[in-house]
Amino acid sequence: MGQNNTQANQHAHSGFPWSHVFGFILSLALTFLAVYVALYTSLPLSTILTSIIAMALAQAALQLIMFMHLKEGEGVTQTIAVIFSFFIAIVTVVGTVWIFFSM
Incomplete structure (x- = not known):
């Protein structure tokens, strides 16, 4: 039984880590979107703050799931x-x- 788990873990971690690359690109996109909203839009301050907080929470959840392996x-x-x-x-x-x- 323990040998099957070891083989499953080795198989799960072989190959290119596409999920990490996707998570990294999505994190960068959220960061650049927050910078764009803050610096280059003429939205009201409350809308800017609300959107930045929403993007920060989305990025925190993304990093917990993709990089911190919360679901594993x-x-x-x-x-x-x-x-x-x-x-x-x-x-x-x-x-x-x-x-x-x-x-």
Whole structure:
């Protein structure tokens, strides 16, 4: 049984990583689209911010799925790791905003 899993993993990781290339190109497209919306459009500020936040969330989900292999993990350990990562990210952002506004 263990030998079958090893063979399946070797087969799954052989060949060119097209999904990683696709994820990278999509990440670049989302980044350049956000820059274009921010710098070269005359949309209202609230629309620009909303679109940038939507693209940032899409890129975060894309990177979790494509590069962090979120859908390939096993149960509780990966879930706890993702929750802890979100906690660290939220603490970092909230702490930074708090420091900026308290200066």
